[in-house]
Amino acid sequence: MYLLEVVASAPGKVILFGEHFVVYGEPAVVMAIDKRAYALAESRKDRRIYINSKNLGISGVFVGESFEAKKGGREARVQLEPIRKAAQKVLNLAERKIGVSIEVRSAIPIAVGLGSSAAVITATATAVSKLLSADLSKEDIFRIAYEAERIVHGTPSGIDPAISTYGGTLLFSQNKDFKPLEVKGDIPLVIGDTGIERSTGEQVAIVRERKKQYPSIFDPIVEAGGKISLQAVKALKTGNLQELGELMNINQALLYSVGVSNESLERFVYAARKAGALGAKLTGDGGGGCMIALSPSEKLEQVAEAIERAGGTAFIARKTSEGARVES
Amino acid sequence: MYLLEVVASAPGKVILFGEHFVVYGEPAVVMAIDKRAYALAESRKDRRIYINSKNLGISGVFVGESFEAKKGGREARVQLEPIRKAAQKVLNLAERKIGVSIEVRSAIPIAVGLGSSAAVITATATAVSKLLSADLSKEDIFRIAYEAERIVHGTPSGIDPAISTYGGTLLFSQNKDFKPLEVKGDIPLVIGDTGIERSTGEQVAIVRERKKQYPSIFDPIVEAGGKISLQAVKALKTGNLQELGELMNINQALLYSVGVSNESLERFVYAARKAGALGAKLTGDGGGGCMIALSPSEKLEQVAEAIERAGGTAFIARKTSEGARVES
Numbered sequence: 001m002y003l004l005e006v007v008a009s010a011p012g013k014v015i016l017f018g019e020h021f022v023v024y025g026e027p028a029v030v031m032a033i034d035k036r037a038y039a040l041a042e043s044r045k046d047r048r049i050y051i052n053s054k055n056l057g058i059s060g061v062f063v064g065e066s067f068e069a070k071k072g073g074r075e076a077r078v079q080l081e082p083i084r085k086a087a088q089k090v091l092n093l094a095e096r097k098i099g100v101s102i103e104v105r106s107a108i109p110i111a112v113g114l115g116s117s118a119a120v121i122t123a124t125a126t127a128v129s130k131l132l133s134a135d136l137s138k139e140d141i142f143r144i145a146y147e148a149e150r151i152v153h154g155t156p157s158g159i160d161p162a163i164s165t166y167g168g169t170l171l172f173s174q175n176k177d178f179k180p181l182e183v184k185g186d187i188p189l190v191i192g193d194t195g196i197e198r199s200t201g202e203q204v205a206i207v208r209e210r211k212k213q214y215p216s217i218f219d220p221i222v223e224a225g226g227k228i229s230l231q232a233v234k235a236l237k238t239g240n241l242q243e244l245g246e247l248m249n250i251n252q253a254l255l256y257s258v259g260v261s262n263e264s265l266e267r268f269v270y271a272a273r274k275a276g277a278l279g280a281k282l283t284g285d286g287g288g289g290c291m292i293a294l295s296p297s298e299k300l301e302q303v304a305e306a307i308e309r310a311g312g313t314a315f316i317a318r319k320t321s322e323g324a325r326v327e328s
Numbered sequence: 329m330y331l332l333e334v335v336a337s338a339p340g341k342v343i344l345f346g347e348h349f350v351v352y353g354e355p356a357v358v359m360a361i362d363k364r365a366y367a368l369a370e371s372r373k374d375r376r377i378y379i380n381s382k383n384l385g386i387s388g389v390f391v392g393e394s395f396e397a398k399k400g401g402r403e404a405r406v407q408l409e410p411i412r413k414a415a416q417k418v419l420n421l422a423e424r425k426i427g428v429s430i431e432v433r434s435a436i437p438i439a440v441g442l443g444s445s446a447a448v449i450t451a452t453a454t455a456v457s458k459l460l461s462a463d464l465s466k467e468d469i470f471r472i473a474y475e476a477e478r479i480v481h482g483t484p485s486g487i488d489p490a491i492s493t494y495g496g497t498l499l500f501s502q503n504k505d506f507k508p509l510e511v512k513g514d515i516p517l518v519i520g521d522t523g524i525e526r527s528t529g530e531q532v533a534i535v536r537e538r539k540k541q542y543p544s545i546f547d548p549i550v551e552a553g554g555k556i557s558l559q560a561v562k563a564l565k566t567g568n569l570q571e572l573g574e575l576m577n578i579n580q581a582l583l584y585s586v587g588v589s590n591e592s593l594e595r596f597v598y599a600a601r602k603a604g605a606l607g608a609k610l611t612g613d614g615g616g617g618c619m620i621a622l623s624p625s626e627k628l629e630q631v632a633e634a635i636e637r638a639g640g641t642a643f644i645a646r647k648t649s650e651g652a653r654v655e656s
Contacts, residue, residue, distance in 0.1 A: 257552075
């Protein structure tokens with residue numbers, strides 16, 4: 001017996017510690033947040049894959065290798081391709097000669113480093129897997145999402161599909177190893193969005209150039225960046241929010257030193273601290289994108305307001321242990 | 329033949345690179361600036377030492393170990409004591425059983441880390457030495473100023489009296505060694521004063537605490553701080569202002585990481601960069617005090633204006649090779 005319709009979801013993420021330094025072999029700490037992407041999958045008799053992204057306002061049908069745009073023109077293909085890839089891989093694994101219609105929507109802000117595209121892909125793979133009773137393992141889902149995301153990111157770190165699949169908090173190392181971390185209590189965050197789009201590639205290049213120009217200065221800075229992540233692992237285990245906040249502030253300064261902070265991020269960071277945050281830093285690529293502020297629960301609202309007064313869009317996010325899942 | 333009246337002067341300073349890290353054995357780069365303190369010395373037949381500080385609005389007479397306030401009350405003694413000490417030491421060395429009247433004034437802002445007190449002391453020692461034809465060497469003047477400054481600072485680094493005595497640009501190491509650096513071309517700076525007073529001791533304690541709490545993180549950061557100074561030595565030699573600016577920005581980030589930057593400093597730093605500065609950082613203790621912005625000569629005015637718009641008091645300063653000197 002096959003299901004006619006399945007909804008699955010997967011979480012977005014924030015990098016708590018170690019972005020950029022992870023490129024040079026240092027560990028990074030990544031946490032799933034309670035903002036999720038959803039995929040509704042329905043089987044279809046033809047062998048087509050129809051995809052509709054509510055957030056992007058685009059849709060289209062894949063027939064074999066050809067694409068027929070429904071909304072958003074031919075450029076829609078680029079954005080829908082990874083979702084197609086994920087669905088196709090599951091269909092192939094399940095050896096089912098049918099098609100699927102997929103509708104995705106996401107509560108994760110798009111293109112600001114919060115892992116929205118990986119969450120959409122992971123939710124899709126999960127939904128299609130369930131739809132076809134393919135009974136894929138988490139490892140299968142991760143691998144499919146990782147491969148599908150390669151279309152977007154070239155050589156992705158694997159951070160985003162891993163956290164979307166497994167949820168919780170993960171320690172990453174450069175060789176794509178990751179392991180779950182023990183976290184005591186809540187990790188209440190405010191996420192502030194600068195609204196400034198940046199390219200991952202450009203931000204990574206800034207750091208690479210600085211490092212190449214001044215190796216004697218940046219080698220120890222990168223080392224210090226790694227030590228922050230390791231110290232944070234201990235603080236997460238004991239739920240020491242005070243210390244996590246301090247470590248965020250230090251991490252922010254090091255990201256500043258490698259050239260990926262900017263005035264808006266710094267303004268939000270100071271505004272958040274002044275409003276009672278225990279610590280604040282950019283998260284992800286920097287140069288725009290988002291920052292996070294760790295705040296006592298009772299101060300989340302005022303920290304969010306402070307960031308908005310400073311010109312950002314702010315929302316509250318908490319950790320979630322829930323990775324990709326089928327919605328009841 | 330003795331002179332009846334001598335005017336001498338000595339320069340203030342900025343720390344270009346390495347403040348705080350110098351406490352942990354790393355090198356610092358310090359530059360004399362074209363803002364000077366002046367001391368007018370006149371001999372007197374009695375053996376009293378009369379001191380009048382125009383800037384502080386205080387004056388008084390030392391008769392042996394007792395002090396008679398003229399202006400500013402008995403608290404004036406604390407501030408006049410180092411100047412007395414410097415004059416007394418020169419009198420002792422010259423073996424002259426007379427007194428002196430000293431009038432000091434300074435174009436260096438007071439108590440913001442620009443070395444105004446050492447400049448006043450050094451100018452005094454130089455003026456009194458000339459007045460008495462004591463023919464003291466620069467080394468003698470430095471030693472006298474260093475000893476006199478100990479009254480103010482406990483265990484001073486020796487940076488301030490050294491730069492006031494010798495002028496130019498000096499590389500300091502922790503063991504009070506210093507050597508002159510070769511500098512090509514001009515080093516045009518804007519100095520921005522936050523107007524926030526801070527205590528050197530408190531700022532040093534902030535860094536010490538952080539370092540004690542997270543040694544694995546801060547040991548490499550301190551190391552990176554030292555490497556910035558060494559890289560700057562090369563850039564000064566070739567007059568590479570672009571690189572010096574970049575190094576200032578990196579240095580600012582590391583000072584931020586050890587906890588001695590603050591919101592005002594950061595606001596000025598970003599304002600200066602946006603107005604065309606090649607780089608900007610706090611100078612001295614941080615937590616308030618002053619910042620410096622390295623700027624192309626043609627942009628000095630607009631950088632100064634940007635800092636003033638951001639809420640600071642700004643002035644332009646350039647390097648000077650002139651240490652303590654007798655004014656003609």
